[in-house]
Amino acid sequence: MHFIIFDLEFNQEFSSLQHSDKNISQYPFEIIQIGALKLDEEFNTIATFNRYVKPTIYTKISPFITELTGITTERLLTEALFPEIYKAYEAFIGGNESVFCIWGKSDIKELFKNAEYHQLSTRLLPRLFINVQPYVSKYLSISQKKLLRLQHAVELLNIPMTYAFHNALYDAYYTAEIFKRIYSISGQPVFYDPSYVAVKLRQRQPKRTIDTDKLLQQFEKMYARNMTEEEQEIIKLAYKMGKTNQFLK
Structure with a gap:
C-alpha cells in the first residue's frame, strides 16, 4: 500500500467558456496542475508527480488564479491535454489499493469531476482517502470546526517553509509533511463515493441567476x-x- 498525497490547481473563467451546450453549474473547476508525492508505508517519498495541463474548457486563466498561482494562459499552451496527463497520473498512482491524502475534500471531488467530464474511467483511482485538514486542528487542540489554511498549519507545526504556496507540487509536499506529524491520530481512511456526490448535486434547488x-x-x-x-x-x-x-x- 502507498499513500498518494496530492494537490490540484484549478481555473474557472466563465467569460472564456469554450462550449455553452450545458448548464454552467455542470462545468467543473478545470484542473491546470497536478502535484503529488507517493509515500511508502514508512512515509518515505519514493516518487513525485508534477504536470501542468492545457485547458480545454476555459480558454483563459482567470487573473485571480494567475495572481494566486503564477500560472498564466501562455504558460499552459504547450502542455498536454487532461486525458494524457490523467493517464500518466494513473500510472504514477499504480493501482486503486493506494490511499489518497488530501488537504480538504475539494481536490478529490474535482479530480473525479474532471475525469467524468472528459469521459474517462475512474476505476483505477483509489477510493480510500484521508482528509488531513481537520486532524491538524485536533492535533493542535483546536476546535475541529476551525479548519486551518495550509500555510497557517505549516507555520504552527514549525515546518520549514522551503517552497512557495499555491503550487500543486509544493502544497502536496507540505501536506505530506503535516501528514507525517499527525498520522497517529488521523484514524482510518474513509471511502469516497463520487456517485453519492452526484446524487446530492442533482437534488439542489433550481439555479437562480446572479444580478x-x-x-x-x-x-x-x-x-x-x-x-x-x-x-x-x-x-x-x-x-x-x-x-x-x-x-x-
Whole structure:
C-alpha cells in the first residue's frame, strides 16, 4: 500500500467558456496542475508527480488564479491535454489499493469531476482517502470546526517553509509533511463515493441567476469608488466559487 498525497490547481473563467451546450453549474473547476508525492508505508517519498495541463474548457486563466498561482494562459499552451496527463497520473498512482491524502475534500471531488467530464474511467483511482485538514486542528487542540489554511498549519507545526504556496507540487509536499506529524491520530481512511456526490448535486434547488450589476454596485457602494474591470472579474469569480460550497467549514 502507498499513500498518494496530492494537490490540484484549478481555473474557472466563465467569460472564456469554450462550449455553452450545458448548464454552467455542470462545468467543473478545470484542473491546470497536478502535484503529488507517493509515500511508502514508512512515509518515505519514493516518487513525485508534477504536470501542468492545457485547458480545454476555459480558454483563459482567470487573473485571480494567475495572481494566486503564477500560472498564466501562455504558460499552459504547450502542455498536454487532461486525458494524457490523467493517464500518466494513473500510472504514477499504480493501482486503486493506494490511499489518497488530501488537504480538504475539494481536490478529490474535482479530480473525479474532471475525469467524468472528459469521459474517462475512474476505476483505477483509489477510493480510500484521508482528509488531513481537520486532524491538524485536533492535533493542535483546536476546535475541529476551525479548519486551518495550509500555510497557517505549516507555520504552527514549525515546518520549514522551503517552497512557495499555491503550487500543486509544493502544497502536496507540505501536506505530506503535516501528514507525517499527525498520522497517529488521523484514524482510518474513509471511502469516497463520487456517485453519492452526484446524487446530492442533482437534488439542489433550481439555479437562480446572479444580478451581477447589483453585486458590483454593492462593492462600489462599500468602497465609495468604481471597481476596475480586473476587480469586477475577481468579485464575480469569488462569488461563483463561493456558490459551489467547496469552501464551507
